[in-house]
Each structure stands twice: as C-alpha cells, then as structure tokens.
Amino acid sequence: QTRYLRDLAADPRAGGSLEPVREKLASFVGADPDEIVLTRSTTEGMKIFCRGLDLQPGDEILMSSHEHPGGYGSWRAREDRDGIIVRTVDIPAPPESADQVIDICEAAITTKTRVLVVSYPIFVTGLLMPIKGLAEMAHRHGVLISVDGAHALGMLDLQLHDSGVDHFSTAGQKWLLAGSGTGLAYFKRDVQEQVWGDMWRRTDRNEEGARKYEVSGQRHIPSARGMGDAVDFQLAIGKQNIQARVQTLANQLKTGLHEIPGVGIGTSGSAEMSGGLTTFFIDGIPKANTQKALMDREHIYIPGSSLNDFACRVSTHFYNTPNEVDRVLSVVRHIAENRSAYSTAV
Ligand SMILES: Cc1ncc(COP(=O)(O)O)c(C=O)c1O
Incomplete structure (x- = not known):
C-alpha cells in the first residue's frame, strides 16, 4: 500500500486499473472476476446486497442472533423504512453438529422468508456456520443466503462457487492483513439479476457483472491495490x-x-x-x-x-x-x- 501511495504521489496517473486485483481476488476465493466487488469494508458489501433487493412489507429476513451490527444493521434499517421483518434464531454455543444448525434454521423458515443471513465465522462464538449445507437447504425453500465472512478472508481456504452461497462479504484489513478500508463482496452470477445497483451507468449493466455495485466515487487506490499484494503474500505461504x-x-x-x-x-x-x-x-x-x-x-x-x-x-x-x-x-x-x-x- 505504501509503495502504491508513493507511486501515486509521484505520478497522479499511476493509479492503474484495479482489474488485476479483482482477478487475483476472484481466483483466491474460488469465484469469477465478474462476481467480485472491491469494497471498503464487510459492512459496505452487506449493505449493497441488502439495499439492492426488491422486498415487500412483511417479507422476512432470518438471521442468527449472533450477527454483527455490520451484518444486520442494513436489514434493521430496511425493517424501519420498508416494513420487512427481521427474525433471529438462536444457535447453541457450541452446537452438536452441522445438521443440528441446519435443522434449527430450516425450522425457522416460513413462506415469507426471503433471505437467510449468517456469519462465517460468527464473531461471538467462532462458529463456522455450515454454509454449504445451509445454502442447499435455503435454496430448497426458494430463500437466498447472504454470508458475513468478515473474518474468513485470509483465515480459511475459501471456495465460494463450491459453497453455493448467493452473496458473501468480507474484509481485507482483518485476516488477509491488507490495509484498512479494503474488502470484497461476492455476488453469485445469477443473483445479480435480483440485486439492483444504486447508480445509473452508461454501459450495459449485465455486461459489467458485479462491477455495477462498485460505483462510489473516488476510492483509495493504493489500499485497494495493496490487497493484491496481500493475496500474493498468502499464496506464497499457501x-x-x-x-x-x-x-x-x-x-x-x-x-x-x-x-x-x-x-x-x-x-x-x-x-x-x-x-x-x-x-x-x-x-x-x-x-x-x-x-x-x-x-x-x-x-x-x-x-x-x-x-x-x-x-x-x-x-x-x-x-x-x-x-x-x-x-x-x-x-x-x-x-x-x-x-x-x-x-x-x-
Ligand atoms: C462478523 C463481523 N462482521 C462485520 C464486521 C465489520 O467489519 P468491517 O469493518 O469490515 O465492515 C466485523 C468487524 O469486526 C465482524 O466481526
């Protein structure tokens, strides 16, 4: 990050494209570049998903009672503003098995449930929610699954395609050891049709993939580029x-x-x-x-x-x-x- 900051100070044109960083991160988390948004935090990535979904009053969001404010805050705001209902479910600390967790979540799903929101890992208990099994179960009920993985990037060998989740948001400044104000969010290809971006773009939105969620004005390019180096460092270790x-x-x-x-x-x-x-x-x-x-x-x-x-x-x-x-x-x-x-x- 410091190196890129110096480059930029020496030559304002040295910002460079962030596409190589996107490609590196996509491969690091087992996804495609078109599914990756370079964010400034986990919270931002959770917010983009929450705010972009069409929801009706009475629609329900189900989440564990141990979610972080960065994960549940935007849903609670929509509860106040749009009349959606946030319901929580208690997960034992620790649970007996992954199946027990999936059964508890499944029992709480109703015909109104639209999204299941869980952490991987939960910051209160360290529990890795069984996201693959939860994704299969949620999809059987026509429910999307959004994961707050703030601590996962750089801690766990993420394979997001394989996990089956629809949305995953994480931070660069935690276990990846990148600079502060960095993060990434994954939007599975087919979920992008259901999630609006909040800025009008001249280009065809579908061709842009998840880049359509990335428009927030000038960003801190050195820290975003530094994420690529943090990935290289981790890949060198494995x-x-x-x-x-x-x-x-x-x-x-x-x-x-x-x-x-x-x-x-x-x-x-x-x-x-x-x-x-x-x-x-x-x-x-x-x-x-x-x-x-x-x-x-x-x-x-x-x-x-x-x-x-x-x-x-x-x-x-x-x-x-x-x-x-x-x-x-x-x-x-x-x-x-x-x-x-x-x-x-x-
Ligand atoms: C589980 C969880 N989600 C979200 C956040 C917020 O992360 P960020 O600062 O990247 O938005 C944290 C921060 O510690 C966290 O532990």
Whole structure:
C-alpha cells in the first residue's frame, strides 16, 4: 500500500486499473472476476446486497442472533423504512453438529422468508456456520443466503462457487492483513439479476457483472491495490497451510482450556465448524479482569465476546506460535486457580 501511495504521489496517473486485483481476488476465493466487488469494508458489501433487493412489507429476513451490527444493521434499517421483518434464531454455543444448525434454521423458515443471513465465522462464538449445507437447504425453500465472512478472508481456504452461497462479504484489513478500508463482496452470477445497483451507468449493466455495485466515487487506490499484494503474500505461504496452522493453534488452545477446571468453551471442537476464533469464559470472572490479567502478565490483548459476562475471544493466526498459546493458557490457569483475586469487577 505504501509503495502504491508513493507511486501515486509521484505520478497522479499511476493509479492503474484495479482489474488485476479483482482477478487475483476472484481466483483466491474460488469465484469469477465478474462476481467480485472491491469494497471498503464487510459492512459496505452487506449493505449493497441488502439495499439492492426488491422486498415487500412483511417479507422476512432470518438471521442468527449472533450477527454483527455490520451484518444486520442494513436489514434493521430496511425493517424501519420498508416494513420487512427481521427474525433471529438462536444457535447453541457450541452446537452438536452441522445438521443440528441446519435443522434449527430450516425450522425457522416460513413462506415469507426471503433471505437467510449468517456469519462465517460468527464473531461471538467462532462458529463456522455450515454454509454449504445451509445454502442447499435455503435454496430448497426458494430463500437466498447472504454470508458475513468478515473474518474468513485470509483465515480459511475459501471456495465460494463450491459453497453455493448467493452473496458473501468480507474484509481485507482483518485476516488477509491488507490495509484498512479494503474488502470484497461476492455476488453469485445469477443473483445479480435480483440485486439492483444504486447508480445509473452508461454501459450495459449485465455486461459489467458485479462491477455495477462498485460505483462510489473516488476510492483509495493504493489500499485497494495493496490487497493484491496481500493475496500474493498468502499464496506464497499457501491457503491450505494457513488454514491448517490457524486450526492447529486453535485446537492447542481448546485442548488446554478443556483441562482447566471452571473454564467453558463457546466454540465448537469440530474442525468443520471452527477456525481461528476461540471463545472461552472463566465462570464468575468478569471478562475485563481476564483481559487485564493477560495484558498485565503477558502483554497479550484479547477482546471480550458478547456470549456472556465472562467471555473473551482469542484469535490465532499463522504468525502466532504454540508458545504464545501456552502463555494465554498459563494466565487462564492462574486466574482459575486464584479466583477470589479476580472475581470482583475492576
Ligand atoms: C462478523 C463481523 N462482521 C462485520 C464486521 C465489520 O467489519 P468491517 O469493518 O469490515 O465492515 C466485523 C468487524 O469486526 C465482524 O466481526
């Protein structure tokens, strides 16, 4: 990004086409360039889909109760403005199986349901919603599926065509390690006929594919181009290697947490349903105390999770080490063994 910023400062014509970035990203996520929108955030990609669909008052949107405001906010706005109805469904943390999740969602679908909105992974629990099975189920009911995959790009080996989902939105600045203000959204070819762009274009919209959703005036070209370099970096390591490393570290963490009395884990133990986000809680210990102890003792920052009053979330990326996971575990063990020192809110 810095390199492209310098190029642009030296020569304002150096912006260049973003098509090579689109092509690179499309191949990275298992999609076609015509299905990729270069966005500025996950939220933007969720919004374009939501606002572009024709919906009638009374139409229902079904989502998990653990969606992020960036994923549900635009649907709630349409609820206020257009009289659509947003319904939520509780997913156990963790669920017993992918089939259980699919059954829970299927039972909540009605004749009014138009879109199923889920995260992959859910930021509260780290659960990888079984999007392929959910897509098959949703399509059987004539329902579209839109996925908030903010954390997925750069964490998981995404194959979007194979997943069957209609729409997927993700960020560049998270696990892909690209600059801030970057993201991509996928619009499956045949869903583009149902989703309006919000700017008039001189060209034939259908020929443009998902580019028709990309019109928002001048953009920060260096950060968008930097996404291409972030992809190259990950490809040099290997997408499957990254996913395997992320999951191995997360498993090390979950195995260690299981062995500490009084510690609960909100994330599934199954490789199919969990990636690099792990949510745990030490019963009775306010999350802020756990966060503070980790910072004070090991200088490790972890965010809280809204799963409950005690829950925190650990992210394990490929550059983290088994030793760092052990350091997290040693602090959690220390807190669990010295509960009285940590149980009063700080
Ligand atoms: C699940 C989820 N969705 C959406 C967002 C918003 O992401 P962005 O800032 O890329 O819009 C986040 C941010 O952390 C998130 O965790």
